[in-house]
Amino acid sequence: MIEKQKLKAFAERELDSFSDYLRIPSISAQNSGINETVAWLQETFSALGAAVEVWHDQGGNPVVFAELKGNSSKTVLFYNHYDVQPPEPLDEWKTPPFEPTLVAGKLVARGVCDDKGELMSRLTLIKYFKENGGLPVNLKFIIEGEEELGSPHVDAYVHAHASQLAADVCIWEGGGRNESEQFQITCGLKGIASFDLEVVTAASDLHSSLASYADNAAWRLVQALSSLKDQQGRIKVAGFYDDVMPLTEDTKKAIKDIKFDAKRVTQEFGLLRPFVTDDPAKALVNSATLTINGLSSGYEGDGTKTVVPRRAVAKLDCRLVPNQEPAKIAELIQQQLIKNGFADVKLHYNTGESAFRTDLNDPFVKLNVAVAKEVYGASNYVVVPNMPGGGPAKQFVDELAVPIVMIGIHYAGSGPHAPNENIRLSDYQDATVYLGRLLEAYQAE
Amino acid sequence: MIEKQKLKAFAERELDSFSDYLRIPSISAQNSGINETVAWLQETFSALGAAVEVWHDQGGNPVVFAELKGNSSKTVLFYNHYDVQPPEPLDEWKTPPFEPTLVAGKLVARGVCDDKGELMSRLTLIKYFKENGGLPVNLKFIIEGEEELGSPHVDAYVHAHASQLAADVCIWEGGGRNESEQFQITCGLKGIASFDLEVVTAASDLHSSLASYADNAAWRLVQALSSLKDQQGRIKVAGFYDDVMPLTEDTKKAIKDIKFDAKRVTQEFGLLRPFVTDDPAKALVNSATLTINGLSSGYEGDGTKTVVPRRAVAKLDCRLVPNQEPAKIAELIQQQLIKNGFADVKLHYNTGESAFRTDLNDPFVKLNVAVAKEVYGASNYVVVPNMPGGGPAKQFVDELAVPIVMIGIHYAGSGPHAPNENIRLSDYQDATVYLGRLLEAYQAE
Numbered sequence: 001m002i003e004k005q006k007l008k009a010f011a012e013r014e015l016d017s018f019s020d021y022l023r024i025p026s027i028s029a030q031n032s033g034i035n036e037t038v039a040w041l042q043e044t045f046s047a048l049g050a051a052v053e054v055w056h057d058q059g060g061n062p063v064v065f066a067e068l069k070g071n072s073s074k075t076v077l078f079y080n081h082y083d084v085q086p087p088e089p090l091d092e093w094k095t096p097p098f099e100p101t102l103v104a105g106k107l108v109a110r111g112v113c114d115d116k117g118e119l120m121s122r123l124t125l126i127k128y129f130k131e132n133g134g135l136p137v138n139l140k141f142i143i144e145g146e147e148e149l150g151s152p153h154v155d156a157y158v159h160a161h162a163s164q165l166a167a168d169v170c171i172w173e174g175g176g177r178n179e180s181e182q183f184q185i186t187c188g189l190k191g192i193a194s195f196d197l198e199v200v201t202a203a204s205d206l207h208s209s210l211a212s213y214a215d216n217a218a219w220r221l222v223q224a225l226s227s228l229k230d231q232q233g234r235i236k237v238a239g240f241y242d243d244v245m246p247l248t249e250d251t252k253k254a255i256k257d258i259k260f261d262a263k264r265v266t267q268e269f270g271l272l273r274p275f276v277t278d279d280p281a282k283a284l285v286n287s288a289t290l291t292i293n294g295l296s297s298g299y300e301g302d303g304t305k306t307v308v309p310r311r312a313v314a315k316l317d318c319r320l321v322p323n324q325e326p327a328k329i330a331e332l333i334q335q336q337l338i339k340n341g342f343a344d345v346k347l348h349y350n351t352g353e354s355a356f357r358t359d360l361n362d363p364f365v366k367l368n369v370a371v372a373k374e375v376y377g378a379s380n381y382v383v384v385p386n387m388p389g390g391g392p393a394k395q396f397v398d399e400l401a402v403p404i405v406m407i408g409i410h411y412a413g414s415g416p417h418a419p420n421e422n423i424r425l426s427d428y429q430d431a432t433v434y435l436g437r438l439l440e441a442y443q444a445e
Numbered sequence: 446m447i448e449k450q451k452l453k454a455f456a457e458r459e460l461d462s463f464s465d466y467l468r469i470p471s472i473s474a475q476n477s478g479i480n481e482t483v484a485w486l487q488e489t490f491s492a493l494g495a496a497v498e499v500w501h502d503q504g505g506n507p508v509v510f511a512e513l514k515g516n517s518s519k520t521v522l523f524y525n526h527y528d529v530q531p532p533e534p535l536d537e538w539k540t541p542p543f544e545p546t547l548v549a550g551k552l553v554a555r556g557v558c559d560d561k562g563e564l565m566s567r568l569t570l571i572k573y574f575k576e577n578g579g580l581p582v583n584l585k586f587i588i589e590g591e592e593e594l595g596s597p598h599v600d601a602y603v604h605a606h607a608s609q610l611a612a613d614v615c616i617w618e619g620g621g622r623n624e625s626e627q628f629q630i631t632c633g634l635k636g637i638a639s640f641d642l643e644v645v646t647a648a649s650d651l652h653s654s655l656a657s658y659a660d661n662a663a664w665r666l667v668q669a670l671s672s673l674k675d676q677q678g679r680i681k682v683a684g685f686y687d688d689v690m691p692l693t694e695d696t697k698k699a700i701k702d703i704k705f706d707a708k709r710v711t712q713e714f715g716l717l718r719p720f721v722t723d724d725p726a727k728a729l730v731n732s733a734t735l736t737i738n739g740l741s742s743g744y745e746g747d748g749t750k751t752v753v754p755r756r757a758v759a760k761l762d763c764r765l766v767p768n769q770e771p772a773k774i775a776e777l778i779q780q781q782l783i784k785n786g787f788a789d790v791k792l793h794y795n796t797g798e799s800a801f802r803t804d805l806n807d808p809f810v811k812l813n814v815a816v817a818k819e820v821y822g823a824s825n826y827v828v829v830p831n832m833p834g835g836g837p838a839k840q841f842v843d844e845l846a847v848p849i850v851m852i853g854i855h856y857a858g859s860g861p862h863a864p865n866e867n868i869r870l871s872d873y874q875d876a877t878v879y880l881g882r883l884l885e886a887y888q889a890e
Contacts, residue, residue, distance in 0.1 A: 029750065030747070030748075092649060149749065190654065194749045202714050203714060205534075205862065206860075206863060207860075207861045208762050208764065208862075209729075209835070210833065211734040212728035212729050212732040213721060214718075214720070214721070215720070215721050218737035218739070218759075219678075222667050222671050222740075269648060270648025272789065273660035276660050280657070283658050284658065289657050291661060291753060292661060292667065292743065293743050293751055293753075294750070294752075295663050298739035299531075299533070299760060301475075301531065303473075303475075303594060304593075304594065304595065304760065305531055306637070306762045307738050307739075307863070308736060309738070309740075315743070317653050319654055350749050351749070415649065417650070417750065418651060419650075420649070
């Protein structure tokens with residue numbers, strides 16, 4: 001059985017040896033650093049004794065598959081991704097995004113929480129087990145490079161390589177502590193539909209003196225967008241909520257157990273506005289959202305330029321709950337725009353992923369609860385029906401028939417996708433111990 | 446008396462010698478090329494025998510003042526500006542913006558219609574008169590370098606130098622033909638209020654999975670903006686229209702005489718949307734507008750980045766009619782935002798200018814009508830109570846007590862502020878002849 005203090009010291013000591021992973025700017029949205037990162041993964045897994053394959057057969061960025069034998073017949077599959085979000089806005093980073101820096105017990109780097117740090121913790125644990133009696137169970141890793149693009153190819157890879165990926169249970173990307181410092185055992189994901197709205201009103205920008213008769217792309221976009229939400233933030237798209245299923249009693253109970261520290265969240269993110277919901281814990285699990293990710297139109301430089309913009313674009317995403325289909329949701333939005341008089345506002349669909357939830361009574365969920373009680377303490381964990389973020393998990397469930405849980409190294413201030421993304425070293429150590437104990441308990445079960 | 450064909454040929458021949466003015470990127474919004482342009486003006490006016498002064502005493506970009514003696518005691522004052530709009534978006538220019546290019550009878554360059562080409566026509570005429578018996582009347586020029594910034598200093602210069610600027614009549618910046626090819630004698634300007642709206646909701650951009658509880662700066666801005674206009678485009682700001690005065694009978698009649706060729710305008714600008722008014726001619730003269738010039742928020746790059754933006758900015762202007770005060774209008778908008786529940790959306794006031802109209806019965810207006818009949822033909826001109834654009838003319842009226850008319854070289858497809866800004870060579874020639882005949886007729890009157 002793991003010696004906890006020894007593993008924590010080992011994780012801290014080995015941190016630097018895995019940090020090169022954070023130094024490679026593997027930004028899928030900018031097609032940067034992909035091959036370099038794949039090579040690093042191949043080399044690192046091989047050095048730990050894994051059989052490694054790099055898959056290209058379904059297109060897109062290469063997928064790394066690694067397999068390690070353990071001391072039992074049980075197999076755990078891990079899903080991770082090696083791509084990260086673009087680091088912009090660069091001027092808001094206090095340290096360089098691709099130069100991991102330890103600041104007051106926190107490791108700061110783009111991707112450190114989403115999710116390179118998670119894989120580093122898993123690699124550390126493999127190394128530890130190898131040096132201390134071997135792996136308790138067989139491990140498989142599938143590591144893709146397009147998660148931040150909405151994983152457009154991973155479904156095809158899972159389908160094509162289903163027999164290689166076969167496993168008993170699956171541990172997803174990552175996870176961690178919530179705003180109340182509870183360790184989360186997360187059993188599902190929200191879905192996502194990502195799309196742009198574009199409107200063009202003229203062949204070129206016009207002098208703004210012509211605004212007395214010429215229509216304006218920016219105004220069209222603003223009015224079209226505002227027609228999709230009411231003042232209370234409810235989405236006014238016919239059929240948008242139709243496929244949302246009633247919560248099960250188990251899920252309702254799990255939501256009640258989630259402690260949500262509103263004051264702390266507000267401080268952590270420097271929020272200047274009231275919440276858009278009365279029940280944030282429930283909303284994180286079961287609210288479908290319609291979010292503007294970006295707006296762009298006309299003159300955006302310094303000073304003034306008095307034009308009527310010819311074109312305006314909004315980038316948006318919807319976070320979805322189980323049973324809502326991403327492509328259908330996008331189509332409903334386009335139809336609603338047409339109904340609202342905005343047929344000229346065109347929806348360009350980017351990517352979609354479906355939501356899912358693992359049964360909260362699954363034995364692997366219950367095993368996680370037992371280990372969480374041991375490692376974090378009886379009142380310091382929570383079972384979360386699904387996290388508010390997304391990922392391509394639905395295909396894994398459908399093809400491999402595995403229960404999926406999400407556990408990891410984050411805390412509420414990790415800031416995935418934001419400048420100064422970071423993890424706390426203590427969480428990294430604790431989560432490595434947790435995973436080690438989970439694998440041992442799973443072997444023993 | 447001018448020989449029309451000779452002057453037209455002269456204007457074409459001399460075009461190149463004045464085109465260096467178009468080659469200097471004198472972009473006030475980017476503080477570029479200012480001193481170089483001032484030096485060019487000094488040298489060019491001096492070479493034509495003018496007494497030239499460069500004024501710095503009221504701050505801002507230098508103001509060029511030039512004075513030439515003519516063969517009568519009457520004095521005509523010209524107002525022009527040497528600064529131009531930024532050329533962006535650069536990829537929409539078919540020829541380089543600061544390399545004037547003659548394409549199928551059209552001269553293309555940033556500033557060629559607004560308003561460097563206008564001054565080039567005036568310089569050409571001076572040279573012609575100098576070589577052909579002298580100037581019929583005294584000429585004064587005031588040429589500022591901050592018009593595209595809203596002329597923040599010109600009022601102070603006009604006040605400080607009122608005695609030097611004293612004149613009998615004033616010819617403004619420029620003018621030209623409307624969409625129906627009528628030559629316009631324009632007798633006023635709209636006012637303008639230019640401002641930004643900014644909203645900040647958090648200390649950093651957030652992962653969009655947090656949209657289920659965290660508010661979104663882009664949504665705040667969209668909802669705030671949409672609360673300022675109804676679906677018909679009417680501005681929903683309490684008091685916005687209160688100071689608009691009823692039109693005089695003269696003005697109503699003048700509006701009726703304006704031919705507005707809707708089909709041609711639609712083609713010229715590639716407009717894809719219906720007009721926002723039933724009566725464009727009247728709207729151009731007397732509609733107050735609220736225009737989004739630009740929108741900016743969150744991720745605007747390629748691909749997707751699923752964030753909740755922390756900050757959103759809109760740039761706007763209002764085109765105003767006589768008696769509407771720009772600063773008051775901006776304050777009404779901020780107050781309306783507060784009333785609508787958007788106290789967090791902050792208005793940053795940039796610049797303002799007041800509207801004005803010269804009396805349509807003024808003798809100098811009537812003299813223009815007579816010369817227009819001679820040069821363009823009895824049915825090919827129109828008296829326009831005011832143009833839809835702005836300028837710092839109100840201070841000239843107040844300090845110098847001059848009637849102001851706007852005449853020049855444009856046509857409806859000139860595209861001021863837009864990519865591929867251009868003039869037709871034939872208009873340039875005609876307008877130079879018109880101005881020559883006007884000065885002669887003014888001497889003779």
